[in-house]
Amino acid sequence: MSTLTPNRTATSDSPALPPGDTPWRTVLGLALALTAALALLLSAFAWPATQTRPRDLPVAVVGPPPVVEQARAALDRAQPGAFDVTAAADVEQARDLVRSREVSGALVLGPGGPSVVVATQAGPAVAQLLTQVGQAATGAAVPVEDVAPAPAGDPRGAGLAAGALPLTVIGAVAGAVLALRVRGPGRRAVGAVVLALLAGPTAVGVLHGWLGALSGDWLAESAVVSLGVAAIALGVLGVAAVAGRPGLVLAELTVIALGNPLSAAAGAPALLPGGWSELGQALPPGAVVAALRAVSGFGGTGAGGPLAVLALWATGGLVLLAVAALRTRRHAPYAAAAA
Incomplete structure (x- = not known):
C-alpha cells in the first residue's frame, strides 16, 4: 500500500513563507510600500531636474569698473541671485580664474566687442548658459573661448x-551582494577592494578609450573611479554590517535614490538649490563626477575636495566593518557557551 506524502513542489520555491494564504493586510501593505517607493524615486530623480537653474554662479567680468558694475546690475535684474560677479583686470586673468576653477566662466566686455570664456568640462550646461548670457547681452552671437573643451x-x-x-549602481549592487552572500567582514572588504581595482581601469577603458568621454590621464581617471566604487561598496557594507538589512536598504537608497540625482552629472552643483548641492557633493556619486571632471579637464585642479569625500566614505566603511567584526568576536564566546 502506498502512503500519501504532502506535495511540497508547490511551495519549494518559497520555503521561507508560512503555510496558508498570505494575509490581505500584508498584500496591501506591500502595495502601499512599493507605491511610496515609486513616489520617492520619482521625486528624487525628477525634482532636481525641475529645479536646475543658476544660483550664485561665480562669473568674472572683464572691462572698465563702470562697465563691470553695469554688467553686474544687468545680470541681477535679468536673473536675481543667479550670478556672483567678480571683476577681472584682463582676459588673461579671466582665463586663469576659469582654469583654476575659481569662476565658472567670464564675460569679456572690451573695445573689441564682447566675448565669453567658458570651460565645458566643468559642466556643459554652465558653458551653454554663459554663452546664452553673452548672446542675450548683445543680441547677437559672440565669440566663445573654451579653456577646457569637451573631449x-x-x-x-x-x-x-x-x-x-552605472558607476553608482555597480558600487551599490556590489555592496549588497557582498553583504548578503559573503560571510566575514574581512572577506567582504577584500571583495569590495578587488572589485574597485578592476572597475577603475574597466570603466575608463570604456569611457575614455572607446567612447572618448574623458580626456585626462588614464591612470588618474582609473584611480578616481576605483576609489569611487570602493567608497560606495564599502560604505554600503559598513552600514549593513552594523545595522543589518534595514541599514543595507537605507544605504542603497541614500547612494542611488539621493546621491545620483544630486550628483550634478548632467549639470553643475551651482545649478542645484542651496544645501542640496552641498549634500550631493558630500555623497560618493557627486564626488566621483566632480573628481573625474577635475582630472579630465583641469589636470587635477579642484579634485582635492571630492577625493577627500570618497576617501572618507571608504575609510568609514572599513571602520564600520571592523566594529562589526569586533562585536562578533566579543559575542562569540557567549554564543558558544549557550550552545
Whole structure:
C-alpha cells in the first residue's frame, strides 16, 4: 500500500513563507510600500531636474569698473541671485580664474566687442548658459573661448553624465551582494577592494578609450573611479554590517535614490538649490563626477575636495566593518557557551 506524502513542489520555491494564504493586510501593505517607493524615486530623480537653474554662479567680468558694475546690475535684474560677479583686470586673468576653477566662466566686455570664456568640462550646461548670457547681452552671437573643451569624442559631454549612474549602481549592487552572500567582514572588504581595482581601469577603458568621454590621464581617471566604487561598496557594507538589512536598504537608497540625482552629472552643483548641492557633493556619486571632471579637464585642479569625500566614505566603511567584526568576536564566546 502506498502512503500519501504532502506535495511540497508547490511551495519549494518559497520555503521561507508560512503555510496558508498570505494575509490581505500584508498584500496591501506591500502595495502601499512599493507605491511610496515609486513616489520617492520619482521625486528624487525628477525634482532636481525641475529645479536646475543658476544660483550664485561665480562669473568674472572683464572691462572698465563702470562697465563691470553695469554688467553686474544687468545680470541681477535679468536673473536675481543667479550670478556672483567678480571683476577681472584682463582676459588673461579671466582665463586663469576659469582654469583654476575659481569662476565658472567670464564675460569679456572690451573695445573689441564682447566675448565669453567658458570651460565645458566643468559642466556643459554652465558653458551653454554663459554663452546664452553673452548672446542675450548683445543680441547677437559672440565669440566663445573654451579653456577646457569637451573631449573630441564627446563634444556634448553626455558620456560622463550617462556613465555616472552605472558607476553608482555597480558600487551599490556590489555592496549588497557582498553583504548578503559573503560571510566575514574581512572577506567582504577584500571583495569590495578587488572589485574597485578592476572597475577603475574597466570603466575608463570604456569611457575614455572607446567612447572618448574623458580626456585626462588614464591612470588618474582609473584611480578616481576605483576609489569611487570602493567608497560606495564599502560604505554600503559598513552600514549593513552594523545595522543589518534595514541599514543595507537605507544605504542603497541614500547612494542611488539621493546621491545620483544630486550628483550634478548632467549639470553643475551651482545649478542645484542651496544645501542640496552641498549634500550631493558630500555623497560618493557627486564626488566621483566632480573628481573625474577635475582630472579630465583641469589636470587635477579642484579634485582635492571630492577625493577627500570618497576617501572618507571608504575609510568609514572599513571602520564600520571592523566594529562589526569586533562585536562578533566579543559575542562569540557567549554564543558558544549557550550552545
